[in-house]
Amino acid sequence: MxxxxxxxxxxxxxxxxxxxxxxxxxxxxxxxxxxxxxxxxxxxxxxxxxxxxxxxxxxxxxxxxxxxxxxxxxxxxxxxxxxxxxxxxxxxxxxxxxxxxxxxxxxxxxxxxxxxxxxxxxxxxxxxxxxxxxxxxxxxxxxxxxxxxxxxxxxxxxxxxxxxxxxxxxxxxxxxxxxxxxxxxxxxxxxxxxxxxxxxxxxxxxxxxxxxxxxxxxxxxxxxxxxxxxxxxxxxxxxxxxxxxxxxxxxxxxxxxxxxxxxxxxxxxxxxxxxxxxxxxxxxxxxxxxxxxxxxxxxxxxxxxxxxxxxxxxxxxxxxxxxxxxxxxxxxxxxxxxxxxxxxxxxxxTPFSKKSAFFYTGEESMFRPEVMRNKEAVGRYRLGGEVLLFIPHDLDIDTLDQIEDRGVQVMEMKPPFVYPKELSRTYPFGQSLVPTYVDSGRHKQAVKTIEEVLKVYGDNFEEIYIVGSVYKDYLWELDGVSYLEPSQLDSVID
Ligand SMILES: [Zn+2]
Missing domain, CATH: 3.20.20.105 (Queuine tRNA-ribosyltransferase-like)
Incomplete structure:
Protein backbone atom coordinates (compact mmCIF):
# COMPACT_ATOMS: atom_id res chain seq x y z
CA MET A 1 0.00 0.00 0.00
CA THR A 350 2.19 23.10 9.30
CA PRO A 351 3.19 24.84 6.04
CA PHE A 352 5.24 28.02 6.57
CA SER A 353 3.61 30.02 3.85
CA LYS A 354 0.17 30.16 2.34
CA LYS A 355 -1.65 32.09 -0.32
CA SER A 356 -4.70 32.45 1.89
CA ALA A 357 -5.08 34.91 4.75
CA PHE A 358 -4.74 34.11 8.43
CA PHE A 359 -8.21 34.74 9.88
CA TYR A 360 -8.37 35.38 13.58
CA THR A 361 -11.46 33.38 14.61
CA GLY A 362 -11.31 33.52 18.40
CA GLU A 363 -9.12 32.48 21.30
CA GLU A 364 -8.16 29.14 19.72
CA SER A 365 -6.37 31.13 16.99
CA MET A 366 -3.86 32.17 19.66
CA PHE A 367 -2.51 28.63 19.72
CA ARG A 368 -2.19 28.31 15.97
CA PRO A 369 1.31 27.48 14.73
CA GLU A 370 1.59 30.89 13.03
CA VAL A 371 1.19 32.70 16.36
CA MET A 372 3.53 30.34 18.22
CA ARG A 373 6.14 30.78 15.50
CA ASN A 374 5.87 34.55 15.78
CA LYS A 375 6.74 34.40 19.48
CA GLU A 376 9.65 32.04 18.85
CA ALA A 377 10.97 34.06 15.89
CA VAL A 378 11.52 37.13 18.05
CA GLY A 379 15.05 35.98 18.90
CA ARG A 380 16.08 36.17 15.23
CA TYR A 381 15.12 39.79 14.58
CA ARG A 382 18.33 41.69 15.62
CA LEU A 383 16.74 44.60 17.43
CA GLY A 384 18.40 47.43 19.31
CA GLY A 385 18.57 51.16 19.95
CA GLU A 386 15.27 52.96 19.89
CA VAL A 387 12.24 50.87 19.06
CA LEU A 388 8.75 51.99 18.20
CA LEU A 389 5.83 49.59 18.32
CA PHE A 390 2.62 50.63 16.65
CA ILE A 391 -0.75 49.37 15.44
CA PRO A 392 -1.06 49.94 11.67
CA HIS A 393 -4.20 52.07 11.64
CA ASP A 394 -2.81 54.44 14.32
CA LEU A 395 0.00 55.91 12.20
CA ASP A 396 0.25 56.93 8.55
CA ILE A 397 3.04 55.86 6.24
CA ASP A 398 4.70 59.30 6.05
CA THR A 399 5.06 59.54 9.82
CA LEU A 400 6.51 56.05 9.93
CA ASP A 401 9.01 56.82 7.17
CA GLN A 402 10.17 59.92 9.05
CA ILE A 403 10.64 57.93 12.23
CA GLU A 404 12.57 55.24 10.41
CA ASP A 405 14.77 57.92 8.82
CA ARG A 406 15.77 58.93 12.34
CA GLY A 407 17.19 55.44 12.88
CA VAL A 408 14.35 54.13 15.00
CA GLN A 409 13.50 50.45 14.62
CA VAL A 410 9.80 50.17 13.78
CA MET A 411 7.71 47.15 14.70
CA GLU A 412 4.08 46.55 13.81
CA MET A 413 1.54 45.06 16.15
CA LYS A 414 -1.46 43.22 14.79
CA PRO A 415 -2.40 41.48 18.00
CA PRO A 416 -1.60 38.64 18.55
CA PHE A 417 1.26 39.27 16.05
CA VAL A 418 4.26 41.56 16.71
CA TYR A 419 6.96 41.81 13.98
CA PRO A 420 9.47 44.19 12.37
CA LYS A 421 7.80 46.43 9.80
CA GLU A 422 10.02 44.99 7.02
CA LEU A 423 8.12 41.70 7.40
CA SER A 424 4.70 43.29 7.08
CA ARG A 425 4.14 41.85 3.62
CA THR A 426 5.14 38.30 4.51
CA TYR A 427 2.93 35.43 5.70
CA PRO A 428 1.11 35.46 8.03
CA PHE A 429 1.45 39.14 8.96
CA GLY A 430 0.59 40.71 5.63
CA GLN A 431 -2.39 38.50 4.98
CA SER A 432 -3.69 38.31 8.53
CA LEU A 433 -7.16 39.56 9.22
CA VAL A 434 -7.67 40.42 12.83
CA PRO A 435 -10.70 42.29 14.10
CA THR A 436 -10.21 45.93 15.12
CA TYR A 437 -11.93 45.19 18.39
CA VAL A 438 -9.11 43.67 20.41
CA ASP A 439 -10.20 41.21 23.07
CA SER A 440 -8.13 40.75 26.21
CA GLY A 441 -6.82 37.35 25.11
CA ARG A 442 -5.14 38.75 22.01
CA HIS A 443 -3.71 41.61 24.02
CA LYS A 444 -2.19 39.14 26.41
CA GLN A 445 -0.60 37.21 23.56
CA ALA A 446 0.78 40.44 22.06
CA VAL A 447 2.03 41.49 25.50
CA LYS A 448 3.71 38.08 25.85
CA THR A 449 5.49 38.62 22.54
CA ILE A 450 6.56 42.13 23.57
CA GLU A 451 7.81 40.68 26.87
CA GLU A 452 9.78 38.16 24.85
CA VAL A 453 11.24 41.05 22.80
CA LEU A 454 12.26 42.79 26.03
CA LYS A 455 13.76 39.60 27.47
CA VAL A 456 15.86 38.91 24.37
CA TYR A 457 16.90 42.48 23.53
CA GLY A 458 16.43 44.32 26.82
CA ASP A 459 20.11 45.27 27.06
CA ASN A 460 20.27 46.50 23.46
CA PHE A 461 17.37 48.87 23.88
CA GLU A 462 17.73 52.53 24.63
CA GLU A 463 14.03 53.34 24.54
CA ILE A 464 10.85 51.53 23.66
CA TYR A 465 7.84 53.55 22.61
CA ILE A 466 4.41 52.18 21.97
CA VAL A 467 1.81 53.99 19.95
CA GLY A 468 -1.52 52.26 20.00
CA SER A 469 -4.66 53.72 21.46
CA VAL A 470 -6.16 50.36 22.32
CA TYR A 471 -3.00 49.43 24.24
CA LYS A 472 -3.34 52.07 26.89
CA ASP A 473 -5.09 49.74 29.30
CA TYR A 474 -2.69 46.85 28.91
CA LEU A 475 0.86 48.01 28.58
CA TRP A 476 1.22 49.53 32.00
CA GLU A 477 2.01 45.94 32.92
CA LEU A 478 5.34 46.22 31.10
CA ASP A 479 8.43 47.81 32.61
CA GLY A 480 10.73 49.87 30.40
CA VAL A 481 8.07 50.89 27.90
CA SER A 482 6.67 54.39 27.29
CA TYR A 483 3.18 54.79 25.99
CA LEU A 484 2.68 57.63 23.49
CA GLU A 485 -0.23 59.32 21.76
CA PRO A 486 0.45 59.72 18.00
CA SER A 487 0.61 63.54 18.49
CA GLN A 488 3.44 63.18 21.02
CA LEU A 489 5.73 61.37 18.59
CA ASP A 490 7.46 64.41 17.12
CA SER A 491 8.39 65.92 20.46
CA VAL A 492 9.67 62.68 21.94
CA ILE A 493 11.54 61.06 19.07
CA ASP A 494 14.05 63.37 17.41
ZN1 LIG B 1 -30.40 15.98 3.03
Missing part, protein backbone atom coordinates in the same frame (compact mmCIF):
# COMPACT_ATOMS: atom_id res chain seq x y z
CA UNK A 2 1.28 3.46 -0.92
CA UNK A 3 0.24 6.75 0.67
CA UNK A 4 1.12 9.99 -1.02
CA UNK A 5 0.42 13.40 0.54
CA UNK A 6 -0.70 15.87 -2.11
CA UNK A 7 -1.77 18.95 -0.14
CA UNK A 8 -1.28 20.03 3.47
CA UNK A 9 -2.83 22.52 5.84
CA UNK A 10 -2.49 22.51 9.62
CA UNK A 11 -1.79 18.84 10.32
CA UNK A 12 -4.46 17.93 7.77
CA UNK A 13 -3.73 16.66 4.30
CA UNK A 14 -5.22 15.49 1.06
CA UNK A 15 -3.63 12.16 0.31
CA UNK A 16 -3.81 9.27 -2.10
CA UNK A 17 -3.81 5.65 -1.06
CA UNK A 18 -2.92 3.08 -3.71
CA UNK A 19 -4.45 -0.19 -2.70
CA UNK A 20 -4.53 -3.35 -4.77
CA UNK A 21 -5.09 -1.53 -8.07
CA UNK A 22 -7.57 0.95 -6.56
CA UNK A 23 -6.95 4.56 -5.65
CA UNK A 24 -8.57 6.21 -2.65
CA UNK A 25 -8.39 9.92 -1.97
CA UNK A 26 -8.19 10.93 1.68
CA UNK A 27 -9.60 12.29 3.92
CA UNK A 28 -12.49 9.94 3.35
CA UNK A 29 -15.01 7.92 5.25
CA UNK A 30 -15.69 4.23 4.88
CA UNK A 31 -19.40 3.44 5.21
CA UNK A 32 -19.78 0.45 7.53
CA UNK A 33 -21.61 -2.37 5.81
CA UNK A 34 -23.32 -5.02 7.89
CA UNK A 35 -23.68 -7.80 5.31
CA UNK A 36 -26.63 -9.19 7.29
CA UNK A 37 -28.61 -5.92 7.21
CA UNK A 38 -28.11 -3.80 4.10
CA UNK A 39 -29.76 -0.40 4.68
CA UNK A 40 -28.35 0.99 1.42
CA UNK A 41 -26.99 -1.49 -1.16
CA UNK A 42 -23.16 -1.27 -1.28
CA UNK A 43 -23.18 -1.03 -5.07
CA UNK A 44 -24.91 2.36 -4.68
CA UNK A 45 -22.26 3.68 -2.29
CA UNK A 46 -20.16 5.31 -5.01
CA UNK A 47 -23.07 7.65 -5.79
CA UNK A 48 -22.62 9.22 -2.36
CA UNK A 49 -18.87 9.57 -2.81
CA UNK A 50 -17.66 6.41 -1.09
CA UNK A 51 -14.38 5.04 -2.46
CA UNK A 52 -13.78 2.35 0.13
CA UNK A 53 -16.05 0.35 2.45
CA UNK A 54 -15.49 -1.35 5.77
CA UNK A 55 -17.25 -4.49 6.94
CA UNK A 56 -16.94 -6.74 9.93
CA UNK A 57 -15.14 -9.99 9.20
CA UNK A 58 -16.32 -11.42 12.53
CA UNK A 59 -20.01 -11.12 11.53
CA UNK A 60 -19.22 -12.89 8.25
CA UNK A 61 -17.10 -15.50 10.03
CA UNK A 62 -19.91 -16.36 12.47
CA UNK A 63 -22.71 -16.63 9.89
CA UNK A 64 -22.57 -19.92 8.06
CA UNK A 65 -24.19 -18.66 4.85
CA UNK A 66 -22.12 -15.47 4.65
CA UNK A 67 -18.95 -17.33 5.64
CA UNK A 68 -19.33 -19.84 2.85
CA UNK A 69 -20.16 -17.24 0.19
CA UNK A 70 -17.31 -14.95 1.26
CA UNK A 71 -14.69 -17.71 1.17
CA UNK A 72 -15.95 -18.94 -2.19
CA UNK A 73 -16.36 -15.63 -4.04
CA UNK A 74 -14.56 -13.08 -1.90
CA UNK A 75 -15.80 -10.18 0.18
CA UNK A 76 -16.18 -7.82 -2.82
CA UNK A 77 -18.62 -10.18 -4.47
CA UNK A 78 -20.41 -10.78 -1.16
CA UNK A 79 -20.98 -7.04 -0.78
CA UNK A 80 -21.32 -6.43 -4.51
CA UNK A 81 -18.89 -3.50 -4.38
CA UNK A 82 -16.32 -2.68 -7.04
CA UNK A 83 -13.69 -1.08 -4.83
CA UNK A 84 -11.45 -1.72 -1.85
CA UNK A 85 -12.89 -3.20 1.34
CA UNK A 86 -11.35 -2.99 4.81
CA UNK A 87 -12.34 -5.63 7.34
CA UNK A 88 -12.67 -5.15 11.07
CA UNK A 89 -11.86 -8.07 13.32
CA UNK A 90 -14.64 -8.26 15.91
CA UNK A 91 -12.87 -6.01 18.38
CA UNK A 92 -16.03 -3.93 18.68
CA UNK A 93 -18.06 -7.05 19.59
CA UNK A 94 -15.32 -7.89 22.04
CA UNK A 95 -15.67 -4.49 23.68
CA UNK A 96 -19.47 -4.75 23.88
CA UNK A 97 -19.94 -8.44 24.78
CA UNK A 98 -16.64 -9.04 26.57
CA UNK A 99 -15.81 -12.10 24.48
CA UNK A 100 -15.57 -13.33 20.89
CA UNK A 101 -15.33 -16.87 19.61
CA UNK A 102 -12.27 -16.43 17.47
CA UNK A 103 -8.54 -15.86 17.96
CA UNK A 104 -6.58 -12.95 16.52
CA UNK A 105 -4.52 -15.14 14.19
CA UNK A 106 -7.59 -17.06 13.05
CA UNK A 107 -9.56 -13.91 12.19
CA UNK A 108 -6.58 -12.49 10.27
CA UNK A 109 -6.30 -15.69 8.23
CA UNK A 110 -10.03 -15.45 7.59
CA UNK A 111 -9.72 -11.83 6.40
CA UNK A 112 -7.07 -13.06 3.99
CA UNK A 113 -9.20 -15.93 2.75
CA UNK A 114 -12.06 -13.58 1.82
CA UNK A 115 -9.74 -11.18 -0.03
CA UNK A 116 -9.98 -8.16 2.27
CA UNK A 117 -7.85 -5.17 1.19
CA UNK A 118 -6.97 -3.94 4.70
CA UNK A 119 -6.74 -6.38 7.60
CA UNK A 120 -7.18 -5.48 11.28
CA UNK A 121 -5.88 -7.68 14.13
CA UNK A 122 -8.18 -8.43 17.07
CA UNK A 123 -7.19 -5.60 19.38
CA UNK A 124 -8.65 -4.93 22.80
CA UNK A 125 -10.53 -1.62 22.84
CA UNK A 126 -10.26 -0.04 26.27
CA UNK A 127 -13.07 2.34 27.24
CA UNK A 128 -12.31 5.86 28.50
CA UNK A 129 -11.74 6.44 32.20
CA UNK A 130 -10.88 2.88 33.30
CA UNK A 131 -8.29 2.17 36.00
CA UNK A 132 -4.77 2.64 34.75
CA UNK A 133 -3.84 -0.97 35.46
CA UNK A 134 -6.57 -2.24 33.15
CA UNK A 135 -5.54 0.20 30.41
CA UNK A 136 -1.93 -0.99 30.73
CA UNK A 137 -2.87 -4.69 30.67
CA UNK A 138 -5.25 -4.26 27.73
CA UNK A 139 -2.54 -2.40 25.86
CA UNK A 140 -0.06 -5.25 26.38
CA UNK A 141 -2.59 -7.68 24.87
CA UNK A 142 -3.18 -5.37 21.89
CA UNK A 143 0.57 -4.98 21.34
CA UNK A 144 1.15 -8.73 21.56
CA UNK A 145 -1.63 -9.45 19.05
CA UNK A 146 -0.32 -6.70 16.79
CA UNK A 147 3.17 -8.27 16.74
CA UNK A 148 1.73 -11.67 15.88
CA UNK A 149 -0.71 -10.08 13.45
CA UNK A 150 2.02 -8.42 11.42
CA UNK A 151 3.71 -11.81 10.91
CA UNK A 152 0.46 -13.35 9.65
CA UNK A 153 -0.26 -10.38 7.36
CA UNK A 154 3.28 -10.26 5.94
CA UNK A 155 3.16 -14.02 5.25
CA UNK A 156 -0.09 -13.41 3.35
CA UNK A 157 1.35 -10.32 1.62
CA UNK A 158 -1.55 -8.36 3.11
CA UNK A 159 -2.04 -4.73 4.10
CA UNK A 160 -2.50 -4.42 7.86
CA UNK A 161 -3.67 -1.67 10.21
CA UNK A 162 -2.12 -1.10 13.63
CA UNK A 163 -4.67 -0.32 16.35
CA UNK A 164 -3.68 2.26 18.96
CA UNK A 165 -5.25 1.96 22.40
CA UNK A 166 -4.49 3.37 25.85
CA UNK A 167 -7.91 4.63 26.99
CA UNK A 168 -7.71 8.21 28.31
CA UNK A 169 -4.07 7.89 29.45
CA UNK A 170 -2.15 10.10 27.09
CA UNK A 171 1.24 8.59 27.91
CA UNK A 172 -0.18 5.14 27.13
CA UNK A 173 -1.64 6.41 23.86
CA UNK A 174 1.76 7.77 22.91
CA UNK A 175 3.58 4.62 24.02
CA UNK A 176 1.07 2.56 22.04
CA UNK A 177 1.65 4.71 18.95
CA UNK A 178 5.44 4.55 19.29
CA UNK A 179 5.51 0.78 19.73
CA UNK A 180 3.06 0.21 16.88
CA UNK A 181 5.22 2.40 14.66
CA UNK A 182 8.25 0.39 15.74
CA UNK A 183 6.49 -2.83 14.69
CA UNK A 184 5.54 -1.11 11.42
CA UNK A 185 2.05 -1.06 9.92
CA UNK A 186 0.66 0.21 6.64
CA UNK A 187 -1.79 2.47 8.44
CA UNK A 188 -2.68 3.22 12.04
CA UNK A 189 -6.10 3.18 13.71
CA UNK A 190 -6.86 5.28 16.77
CA UNK A 191 -9.27 2.97 18.60
CA UNK A 192 -11.48 3.00 21.66
CA UNK A 193 -13.10 6.34 20.77
CA UNK A 194 -16.70 5.20 20.15
CA UNK A 195 -17.81 5.90 23.78
CA UNK A 196 -16.24 9.37 23.51
CA UNK A 197 -18.23 10.07 20.34
CA UNK A 198 -21.43 8.80 21.99
CA UNK A 199 -20.90 11.02 25.05
CA UNK A 200 -19.89 14.13 23.05
CA UNK A 201 -16.63 13.84 24.99
CA UNK A 202 -14.65 15.70 22.35
CA UNK A 203 -11.96 16.76 24.82
CA UNK A 204 -10.86 13.16 25.40
CA UNK A 205 -11.31 12.40 21.70
CA UNK A 206 -8.93 15.20 20.71
CA UNK A 207 -6.48 14.30 23.47
CA UNK A 208 -6.41 10.70 22.17
CA UNK A 209 -5.79 11.94 18.61
CA UNK A 210 -3.05 14.41 19.59
CA UNK A 211 -1.24 11.93 21.86
CA UNK A 212 -1.48 9.09 19.32
CA UNK A 213 -0.38 11.23 16.38
CA UNK A 214 2.69 12.34 18.33
CA UNK A 215 4.01 8.76 18.04
CA UNK A 216 2.94 7.87 14.49
CA UNK A 217 5.17 8.68 11.49
CA UNK A 218 3.76 11.78 9.82
CA UNK A 219 3.65 10.17 6.38
CA UNK A 220 1.44 7.24 7.47
CA UNK A 221 -2.35 7.33 7.03
CA UNK A 222 -4.36 7.47 10.26
CA UNK A 223 -7.86 6.10 10.76
CA UNK A 224 -10.03 7.46 13.57
CA UNK A 225 -11.82 4.19 14.21
CA UNK A 226 -15.51 4.54 15.03
CA UNK A 227 -15.84 8.25 14.35
CA UNK A 228 -18.38 8.98 11.62
CA UNK A 229 -20.15 12.17 12.61
CA UNK A 230 -19.67 15.04 10.15
CA UNK A 231 -19.44 17.59 13.00
CA UNK A 232 -15.98 16.28 13.99
CA UNK A 233 -14.39 15.89 10.54
CA UNK A 234 -12.85 19.37 10.20
CA UNK A 235 -11.31 19.24 13.68
CA UNK A 236 -10.09 15.63 13.36
CA UNK A 237 -8.61 16.22 9.89
CA UNK A 238 -6.91 19.43 11.09
CA UNK A 239 -5.23 17.27 13.74
CA UNK A 240 -4.02 14.75 11.17
CA UNK A 241 -6.72 12.08 10.73
CA UNK A 242 -7.20 10.72 7.20
CA UNK A 243 -9.79 7.97 7.43
CA UNK A 244 -13.09 7.65 9.21
CA UNK A 245 -15.81 5.02 9.24
CA UNK A 246 -19.50 5.46 9.68
CA UNK A 247 -22.08 3.09 11.02
CA UNK A 248 -23.86 6.22 12.29
CA UNK A 249 -25.57 6.97 8.98
CA UNK A 250 -27.65 3.78 9.27
CA UNK A 251 -27.83 3.34 13.05
CA UNK A 252 -28.91 6.94 13.63
CA UNK A 253 -31.51 6.70 10.86
CA UNK A 254 -33.21 3.84 12.70
CA UNK A 255 -33.67 6.20 15.65
CA UNK A 256 -34.95 9.09 13.47
CA UNK A 257 -31.66 10.94 13.87
CA UNK A 258 -30.84 13.50 11.19
CA UNK A 259 -27.11 14.25 10.88
CA UNK A 260 -25.88 17.78 10.23
CA UNK A 261 -22.40 19.27 10.39
CA UNK A 262 -23.57 21.08 13.54
CA UNK A 263 -24.92 18.07 15.44
CA UNK A 264 -27.68 15.47 15.45
CA UNK A 265 -31.35 16.38 15.35
CA UNK A 266 -34.44 14.26 15.92
CA UNK A 267 -36.37 14.38 12.67
CA UNK A 268 -39.63 14.02 14.62
CA UNK A 269 -38.98 17.39 16.24
CA UNK A 270 -38.08 19.15 13.00
CA UNK A 271 -40.32 21.27 10.84
CA UNK A 272 -37.89 22.28 8.06
CA UNK A 273 -35.30 20.30 6.13
CA UNK A 274 -32.19 22.50 5.96
CA UNK A 275 -30.60 20.42 3.21
CA UNK A 276 -31.02 19.98 -0.51
CA UNK A 277 -29.41 16.57 -0.96
CA UNK A 278 -31.28 14.15 -3.25
CA UNK A 279 -32.92 12.56 -0.19
CA UNK A 280 -34.23 15.84 1.22
CA UNK A 281 -34.96 17.64 -2.04
CA UNK A 282 -38.71 17.64 -2.74
CA UNK A 283 -39.41 15.66 0.42
CA UNK A 284 -40.96 16.63 3.74
CA UNK A 285 -39.94 16.00 7.31
CA UNK A 286 -42.56 13.22 7.39
CA UNK A 287 -40.95 11.50 4.38
CA UNK A 288 -37.63 11.50 6.24
CA UNK A 289 -39.14 9.35 9.00
CA UNK A 290 -38.47 6.49 6.62
CA UNK A 291 -35.13 5.02 7.80
CA UNK A 292 -33.67 4.25 4.38
CA UNK A 293 -34.34 7.77 3.09
CA UNK A 294 -32.95 9.25 6.30
CA UNK A 295 -29.86 7.01 6.03
CA UNK A 296 -29.35 8.39 2.52
CA UNK A 297 -29.52 11.97 3.77
CA UNK A 298 -27.07 11.06 6.56
CA UNK A 299 -24.60 9.67 4.02
CA UNK A 300 -24.96 12.62 1.65
CA UNK A 301 -24.31 15.13 4.41
CA UNK A 302 -21.34 13.06 5.61
CA UNK A 303 -19.62 13.06 2.22
CA UNK A 304 -20.56 16.68 1.55
CA UNK A 305 -18.75 17.73 4.74
CA UNK A 306 -15.65 15.81 3.62
CA UNK A 307 -15.66 17.74 0.35
CA UNK A 308 -15.93 20.98 2.32
CA UNK A 309 -12.93 19.86 4.41
CA UNK A 310 -10.88 18.94 1.32
CA UNK A 311 -11.59 22.23 -0.39
CA UNK A 312 -10.59 24.04 2.83
CA UNK A 313 -7.24 22.17 2.78
CA UNK A 314 -6.73 23.17 -0.84
CA UNK A 315 -7.50 26.80 -0.03
CA UNK A 316 -5.34 26.82 3.12
CA UNK A 317 -8.37 27.49 5.33
CA UNK A 318 -8.65 24.25 7.27
CA UNK A 319 -7.91 25.75 10.69
CA UNK A 320 -10.49 28.47 10.06
CA UNK A 321 -13.03 25.80 9.10
CA UNK A 322 -12.16 23.73 12.17
CA UNK A 323 -12.70 26.82 14.36
CA UNK A 324 -16.05 27.41 12.75
CA UNK A 325 -17.21 23.81 13.17
CA UNK A 326 -15.89 23.69 16.73
CA UNK A 327 -18.38 26.45 17.58
CA UNK A 328 -21.22 23.93 17.18
CA UNK A 329 -20.48 22.35 20.57
CA UNK A 330 -18.72 23.90 23.59
CA UNK A 331 -16.76 20.71 24.22
CA UNK A 332 -15.60 20.55 20.62
CA UNK A 333 -14.42 24.14 20.89
CA UNK A 334 -12.44 23.56 24.08
CA UNK A 335 -11.10 20.33 22.54
CA UNK A 336 -9.76 22.14 19.48
CA UNK A 337 -8.15 24.77 21.69
CA UNK A 338 -6.50 22.05 23.79
CA UNK A 339 -5.32 20.28 20.66
CA UNK A 340 -3.68 23.37 19.18
CA UNK A 341 -2.16 24.38 22.50
CA UNK A 342 -0.74 20.96 23.35
CA UNK A 343 0.02 19.36 19.99
CA UNK A 344 3.66 20.48 19.77
CA UNK A 345 4.18 18.39 16.66
CA UNK A 346 1.46 20.29 14.76
CA UNK A 347 3.73 23.30 14.39
CA UNK A 348 6.43 21.12 12.77
CA UNK A 349 4.09 19.89 10.04
Missing amino acids: DFEIKRKDGAGRIGRIDLGGWRVETPTIMPVINPGILTIPPNEMREFGAEILITNSYIIYRNERLHEKAVENGVHSLLDFDGPVMTDSGAYQLSVYGDVEVGSEEILEFQDSIGSDIHVPLDLPTPPGVERERAENDLEVTLQRAREGVKVARANDAVIAGPIQGSTYLDLRRKSALEMSEIGFDLYCIGGVVPMMEEYDFENLVKAIVASKSGIPFNAPVHLFGAGHPMVFAVAVALGCDLFDSAAYALFAKRNRYLTNRGTWNVKEMEYLPCSCPACHGNSVDDLMEPELLARHNLYVTFRELRVVKEAIRRGELLELASERARSHPRLHSALKWGLENGDWIEEV
